[in-house]
Amino acid sequence: MTQEELFKKLIAHSKEYGFIFPSSEIYDGLSAVYDYGQMGVELKNNIKKYWWDAMVKLNANIVGIDAAIFMHPKTWEASGHVGAFNDPLIDNKDSKKRYRADVLIEDWLAKQDEKIDKEVDKAAKRFGESFDEELFRQTNPRIAEIVEKRAAMHKRMVAALTDNDLDELKKIIEDCEIVCPISGTRNWTEVRQFNLMFETKVGSVAEGANTIYLRPETAQGIFVNFLNVQKTGRMKIPFGIAQIGKAFRNEIVARQFIFRMREFEQMEMQFFVRPGEEMEWYEFWKNFRMRWHRALGFGDQHYRFHDHDKLAHYANAAADVEYEFPFGFKEVEGIHSRTDFDLGNHQKFSGRKMQYYDPETNESYVPYVVETSIGVDRTVLQVLSASYTEEDLTKEGGPKDERVVMKFPPAVAPVKAAVLPLVKKDGLPELAREIVDSLKFDHVIQYDEKDSIGKRYRRQDAIGTPFCITVDHQSVEDRTVTIRHRDSMEQERVAIAELPGVIGEAVSMRKLFEKITNA
């Protein structure tokens, strides 16, 4: 089976068993937006809990917050999001190259100047010493024509950029007969605005409401609260602030299932350090985060670091944690050394001091920041694709038999156990219900009495339930049951009284945390 086929099967499986649905499917769906179903939400919540506890509980110097999605518009000026991503873009359909529409027009304007200079040069050669350049420029009809058209186009461009009139920009490109420098054709797409941030209005639209944005990253909610948390929590540097929340980016191309969505969830931690100590903390968090990933037990060889050569405007070091998806190694998490870029800019834009008084060094300074930023949805996809397993169970000479198993780590599995009466009579269902009641306060438990026991095991395999508790006739007599293990399909007999302890231990996140901290 190719990786591509595997990925398609994973997407189909995710929908069929209630993990992930296309958004608004009855209306044909909405491109690159997905909903989590009854299984998906459990898996996702467990992954978030695994992250939150690993960051906030295991590290005494990290606390959490939950900032609003709406933020003051100035936030995005300070962060650099407003300025950097507002360009009108146009594609050439033949060369498939993308250009800034205003740059294309400006290049054309520059070319007109060159044309004029050429005419002047030609004339200068022709007339020799008697040549009056000024007079020539003013009187030559060919030059006059170029100058007039150039001026008209320039005026139109300025107006179009001011009014943000994208159709007019396209018309100017057509009227100037601008060709693609690579393909040499005039086969252009429409001009589009490439602003990554979603806009909305606050207050009455009629009374000149303010434009605000859906946050394109959660990090800024932490930076603007830096002083609040530091002061009220009596935090001493180095310390971190963690947050899980939604962010929104209007990607032009959003694809690969839930890998790149326009609405997505991030788990971010900003770690504030003394300037000059950022590189050792950068290394610390790279390693800590890698251990978090590897503790899930999917195989260390499927994870790697990718160090960035080209750095973003805010960073002085950056690395990705990549996982080997069916479609190749892809970024799941980023660890960035963000310097004092964000706090420094907020200080500049807000006029408030974003500084920390360090009692050890007796100095005030803007802290440096090391960020760990992981995509929740990408991690869900990572866990889904790592867990998806097809097994051939065909016995010698028997009929063909296969099963699909989601081999989730028990700690993140959506359903922890299913309680199954072997038959639907003789008091077995009643005893099974009693067992469900004894476990349901601590775990998500399913009860199923429909169809043969083998079929029920397969249904639980498909949603990755690690344990099936089977109630048989012996159970009624001696109050024991069998636990059937998902991966080995082997069974062991356990007293009903021991079930809460056995299941609780097996699905606990404790073992994962120990792997992270003991390394």
Add this chain to the structure above:
RNA sequence: GCGGAAAUAGCUCAGUCGGUAGAGCAUUAGCUUCCCAAGCUAAGGGUCGCGAGUUCGAAUCUCGUUUUCCGCUCCA
């Protein structure tokens, strides 16, 4: 965004030459009581992605459109 492919029941798919929409699995109810799917009976479930056009008549032909997948492109 460009190019290619696809879309029929929850899933996998069939549907001939344009002539009243089908199967298997799944689901629900009942029977069966069997520790690793596919035993029996019955039932429910379809705007054939959507919108136009051609036609006496369109799941089928044409155009447009939406969504998905693949390649390119993009991705602080």
